[in-house]
Amino acid sequence: MSETDVLRVSDLNVFYKNRKRKLFSKKNKKIQALFDVNLTMEEGEVLAIAGESGSGKSTLARAIVGINKDYTGRIWQKYDGPQMVFQDPYSSLNPAKKIGWLLAEPLRVDRERKWTREEIDKRVKEIMEEIELPIGMLDRYPAQLSGGQRQRVCIGMALMRSPKLLVADEPVSALDVTIQAQILELLENLHKKHGISIIFISHDLRVVYQISNHVLIMKDGRVVEQGLTRQVYKDPQQDYTKQLLKAAGIV
Numbered sequence: 304m305s306e307t308d309v310l311r312v313s314d315l316n317v318f319y320k321n322r323k324r325k326l327f328s329k330k331n332k333k334i335q336a337l338f339d340v341n342l343t344m345e346e347g348e349v350l351a352i353a354g355e356s357g358s359g360k361s362t363l364a365r366a367i368v369g370i371n372k373d374y375t376g377r378i379w380q381k382y383d384g385p386q387m388v389f390q391d392p393y394s395s396l397n398p399a400k401k402i403g404w405l406l407a408e409p410l411r412v413d414r415e416r417k418w419t420r421e422e423i424d425k426r427v428k429e430i431m432e433e434i435e436l437p438i439g440m441l442d443r444y445p446a447q448l449s450g451g452q453r454q455r456v457c458i459g460m461a462l463m464r465s466p467k468l469l470v471a472d473e474p475v476s477a478l479d480v481t482i483q484a485q486i487l488e489l490l491e492n493l494h495k496k497h498g499i500s501i502i503f504i505s506h507d508l509r510v511v512y513q514i515s516n517h518v519l520i521m522k523d524g525r526v527v528e529q530g531l532t533r534q535v536y537k538d539p540q541q542d543y544t545k546q547l548l549k550a551a552g553i554v
């Protein structure tokens with residue numbers, strides 16, 4: 304435990320309700336999705352959570368940001384209000400609302416501070432500059448933007464209240480390679496400029512190597528290996544990690 308820690312997860316077990324209830328069953332039996340997960344994240348670092356589909360990556364992320372509340376164990380955070388960026392930017396944006404309205408919404412519903420119209424307008428313009436989109440796009444609808452532009456808007460929405468921790472759940476997997484590189488560069492620039500801590504979730508180990516300081520490898524709801532990204536890639540200790548690296552063409 305260190306004073307520089309921004310997040311600590313201890314003995315975390317997460318559960319889901321089984322929606323496939325049997326005909327004469329009175330209760331929905333819970334399904335365990337995570338098993339005794341432990342991790343520590345230092346302030347200002349980029350921690351990657353990697354593994355195949357169904358390994359528990361997104362379940363862990365949703366528990367950290369407070370979406371998954373049915374768990375045992377402990378999640379300690381130095382700061383309140385971690386924000387999340389999801390995989391599919393289009394489904395994350397209300398198609399009936401313009402970009403300006405979508406970016407302003409986190410401030411309109413802010414319970415900790417009453418924002419004036421002028422303050423909201425100023426912050427929206429600041430964020431548009433941060434995510435490198437022209438001001439003219441504020442009057443457009445999500446369907447009028449490209450996939451990469453929509454993901455930039457989602458990142459902007461997450462940044463509106465200046466969070467100290469950003470959780471990015473497969474934020475580039477729905478984009479083509481060129482746009483992936485641009486979004487990764489944007490996240491790296493935001494990280495360097497603001498010192499924001501980022502949890503980056505991905506099944507792509509090449510992307511993980513590019514962006515993260517530390518990596519946590521998951522399989523079947525369990526952490527199988529974790530450490531400095533370069534060290535884990537250079538000298539993986541677990542067979543599963545070796546298989547993932549080999550499949551990615553890294554070893």
